Amino acid sequence: MEATLPFKKKSLHFGKIVLPILITQVALYLMSFFDILMTARYDTYHLAGVTIGSSFWVPVYTGLSGILMGLTPIIAQQIGGKRHKEVRPSVQQGLYVSILLSAIVFSILLLIGSYFVYKMPLEIQVQSVASHYLKGLSIGLFPLFAYTVLRSFFDALGATRVSMFIILLSAPINVVLNYLLIFGRFGFPELGGVGAGYASGITYWIVFCIAILIAWKRRPFQSFTLFSQWDRVSLKRWKEILLIGIPIGLSIFVETSIFSVVTLLMAKYTTEVISAHQIALNFASLLYMIPLSISMGATILVGQAVGGARFRDAKHYSFLGVSFAIGFSFLSIAILLIFKEQIASLYTTDQGMIALAVQFFFYAAFFQLSDAIQAPIQGALRGYKDVNMTFIVGVISFWVIGLPVGHVIASYTDFGPFGYWIGLIAGLLVGAITLTFRLIFIQKKYEK
Template identity: 75%
Template sequence: MDTTLPLKKKPFRLATIVMPILITQVALYMMTFFDILMTGRYDTHHLAGVTIGSSFWMPVYTGLAGILMGLTPIIAQYVGARRSEEVRPSVQQGLYIAVVLAAIVYTLILFAVSPILEAMPLENEVRIVAAAYLKGMSLGLLPLFAYTVLRSFFDALGATRVSMFIILLSAPINIFINYLLIFGKWGFPELGGAGAGYASGITYWIVFIIACAMAWVGKPFNKFKVFTGWQKVSFKKWKMILLIGVPIGISIFVETSIFSAVTLMMSNYSTAVISAHQIALNFTSLLYMLPLSISMGATILVGQAVGAGQMRDAKHYSFLGVGLAVGFSFVSIAILLVFREPIASLYTTDGQIIGLATQFFIYAALFQLSDAIQAPVQGALRGYKDVNMTFIMAIVSYWVLGLPIGYVMATYTNLGPYGYWVGLIAGLTVGAITLTIRLIYIQKKKFS
């Protein structure tokens, strides 16, 4: 793989890697969107149950799946260094770890979720739907984690279009199964919100089967023969994967859980305020798909360049990623400021909620620039296999600084609920600055 492209061609190379990742992330987002939309059309209590269930599911899943993402820089560096013989053992050990992680999450869902739901002040019907939704989702735990390993394998080779193809193929399948199981069409049982969970579980198996077929017969993946010559469990390989993957997983968990924490802390405010907050959070999450995709692309290209010993190329891809994300952040800011009322109107017709949401969008616009810097910088650091500082700064910026600052601003100033967003802005800004300093240090001191 050519890691010595002229500088003027590198932006195009980055774009060809990032675009399929972006489409994949948006498609994944839309699957969740249709879960909520279709359940909401079925029944309000079922919608609440799915919302509660997904609030348990997302932080835990994304955090543990993030551990398996540690394979991406590992394999990318092997590919860059032309050490192809190391790829197959890494994928196989990653699949073993996926089995263990799936068992851990399944055990948590089986024994820990019900007591937590019982302790929450929920209506009984909502509690039942949430538990049933999680039960349905858990059927797909094993294939979902195993697919994450195969996706890391595909992406590390720069073949991000494969993941895009798989998700684009499976997204309409998921929507169709949702239709069958939520509403009980064509003789299928009418499961309501639980049907969305079972539909996702079934879809994850389909995704995994397609990914296995691609890895088995597709080019250039078949030459690695990842499903032949199975090795025994190697705790040495596990240690290598986990030393990189665990900090990534913790970092992702910290980032996703902070927004759940902020939402819970807003429970003292009115339903209209909480709804407006959720609208702003939902739309900015969609905008975040772009810097997130650039971050994942930076991990791949920086990892390949480092593996090939092309440190100058690694530096170029690092800052091209930041530049691309910052450029698009100004577009995001313009969208949030100019179209904030029409965007809010897409979610609700309630004038009070729309008015509050437009105010939240102003604060959302303020952290677009910080997001655009810290996400690709994180991705570049992962490409260098420098992951510990990333998760430490995630904890510091979100939980040590962001949440306390948000609480103080919301409680002791006239900002009220908007104070929590000020805290998020402060935390993101500190994270962006410190991680950028770390990236420059790594490039100068360790990889010069």
């Protein structure tokens, strides 16, 4: 798709791909950000309920939707190799897979999720909000998964501005729906934190409808005729998607679920501690959008380069991804350490909770550098379709090292709830170092 560029121009090209992704990811994140922020302004118990509900929602959704992200390197390599006729069947089979995955998530959230919420040692009001928040989100499961497929198609073509446009158009709608349904304005029911769930579910339908119209009517996507000549379910293509997508999904699940498990383990602490932890995690997740976006850009550009047998270009884009992410990590650290009180006060006016959140921010700052190394390397490896090692390293670094170390520190030292963050920092560092060596190995393998 793209001819070999001089190294300096590669930097500009990388930036053009990544900037719309970053804006898209931030806008997507802002939906959950405003869920937390607006619910925090409504009531502390509702904030705790949304926090617990999100702890079930995030790992389950991101893990299974991550399977569909396997389409990005598949389509990127098809485009890079000029195999355009293979794109339509890949997208259609991806949509079939999305239907299956949305049904699985729906069952998990409504049956298993609600059951465990009511078994947790929480106030009854918090349990009720968490359970109904999950029900609200569930109405948008199918369009959200199907949109993930279409976004993978847009991004693999390098048209990352399309996803940016869609989310920028729909994010303000989500904020308005939050306002109407959380606080009960203009005749709408006052649902509190539960309203945030329904607002997100409705917004996902809007996002999906816009994506369909663009893929159907706009150039150059129209030429791929994605919605004509529908093929039957192809086990061969499902196998290709799942062999790449499942390790990606499991890797994402391993990473996101660890934070959710930590949040659930903190149920033994006070509601204030849970809320302060969520505030710090919520803002740290916003900063993580930078290395995550760079990671997604690396997958696209490395995938296109590998598909076109331009292995030197693939190596250059991998290097650029890590370099950009490390540079931005220092900015993230500075923001967390310098403006910690001001950031915490955006979420709450409770001085005790602000003081707790500020302490969590200190540990969140240490996440930034390790994330800056690990995330873009994961993206580059996915561009090479090397996905299994990322999953294995994630399991070891988070579950074998991070969580046990964190639990010991939290349970047997004076660090208390902060011990979990210390353990995760240690695991993240081990993962970043290990994946660095893996990328070097893969690059040498392709060069030979």
